[in-house]
Amino acid sequence: MEFSVLIFIASMMSVTLGAVLQASTGLGAGLIVVPLLALINLEFIPGPIIFASMVLSFLMVWRGRAHIKFTNMPILLIALLVGMALGAYSLAWFTKDDLGVIFGSIILLAVAVSFLGINVKHTPATLITGGFLSGLMGAMTSIGAPVLALLYQREEAEILRATLGFLYFFSSMVMLLFLHLAGYFSSSHVLMGFWLMPGFILGYWGSGRVSAWLDRGYSRLAVLIISSLSAIILIVKS
Numbered sequence: 001m002e003f004s005v006l007i008f009i010a011s012m013m014s015v016t017l018g019a020v021l022q023a024s025t026g027l028g029a030g031l032i033v034v035p036l037l038a039l040i041n042l043e044f045i046p047g048p049i050i051f052a053s054m055v056l057s058f059l060m061v062w063r064g065r066a067h068i069k070f071t072n073m074p075i076l077l078i079a080l081l082v083g084m085a086l087g088a089y090s091l092a093w094f095t096k097d098d099l100g101v102i103f104g105s106i107i108l109l110a111v112a113v114s115f116l117g118i119n120v121k122h123t124p125a126t127l128i129t130g131g132f133l134s135g136l137m138g139a140m141t142s143i144g145a146p147v148l149a150l151l152y153q154r155e156e157a158e159i160l161r162a163t164l165g166f167l168y169f170f171s172s173m174v175m176l177l178f179l180h181l182a183g184y185f186s187s188s189h190v191l192m193g194f195w196l197m198p199g200f201i202l203g204y205w206g207s208g209r210v211s212a213w214l215d216r217g218y219s220r221l222a223v224l225i226i227s228s229l230s231a232i233i234l235i236v237k238s
Contacts, residue, residue, distance in 0.1 A: 007041070010036075011196060013199075015052070016203040017036075017203070018030070018033035018036075019056050019199060019203020019206075020207045022056060022060075023059070023060060029053060030145045031107060031145075033049060033142075034107070035103065035104065035107055037049060038103055042100065044192060044196070045103070045142050046138075046175070046184070047185035047186075048189045048196060049193070050172050050179075050193075051172070051193030052199075053168070053200060054173070056200040056203065057166075057172060058165075059165075060204075061162065061166050063162075064158055064161050066162075067159045068162045075124060075128060076167075078131070079127065079130070079135065080134060080135040080171050080174070082132055083131060083132040083135025083139070084135035084136070084174055084178050086136055087135060087140040087175075087178075088139045088184065089182050090136075090139075091139075092182070102141060104232065106141055106143055107143060107228075107231035108232075111231070113150060130151045139179065145168065152164060
């Protein structure tokens with residue numbers, strides 16, 4: 001992949017926007033960043049963006065470490081592992097154009113589910129299903145967060161952000177291992193990830209300045225609108 005000033009600016013703007021929303025609300029980076037980066041270059045997905053996003057997850061975990069909710073988490077983590085393993089090895093079945101359509105379709109589905117605001121109770125069935133789907137989608141498309149967010153959407157804001165940050169960080173480490181074993185995460189992808197990291201750090205820093213405005217109810221609407229438009233463009237392009 002050839003890097004240029006234009007690609008750098010476009011990718012940084014995409015990552016920073018998603019990071020601001022995720023650090024402020026617990027959700028948004030995947031829905032915003034993945035479709036926008038896919039329009040720039042599909043090589044950013046899934047390995048580089050997963051690797052780069054770990055810095056944001058770590059910062060979210062550190063800030064909210066006292067609010068992480070570990071109840072029922074073991075069964076969720078096991079389901080995540082199974083889904084990630086299957087997702088990583090399923091990448092070989094699809095071309096880049098196929099993945100573009102898949103990315104866009106999954107994003108639109110995630111937007112629809114988020115819009116409906118479905119209340120999901122924590123039962124073994126929902127935790128296993130949610131963990132598996134999140135791992136599968138995350139490994140294939142870098143978008144597993146909406147499923148996890150549905151499981152914790154009724155929690156207080158501090159618990160939501162901290163718990164999702166922990167799950168993102170854990171799942172990112174395992175996803176990268178599976179992607180590496182499947183041949184989809186190499187040293188070149190690490191360099192691309194470092195290229196994106198400043199945007200996540202900048203977004204985290206900026207989240208404190210805009211969270212008050214986002215808390216008025218604008219963040220969810222912004223995520224849904226930008227995600228939908230990006231997904232539609234990506235599907236048409238692919």
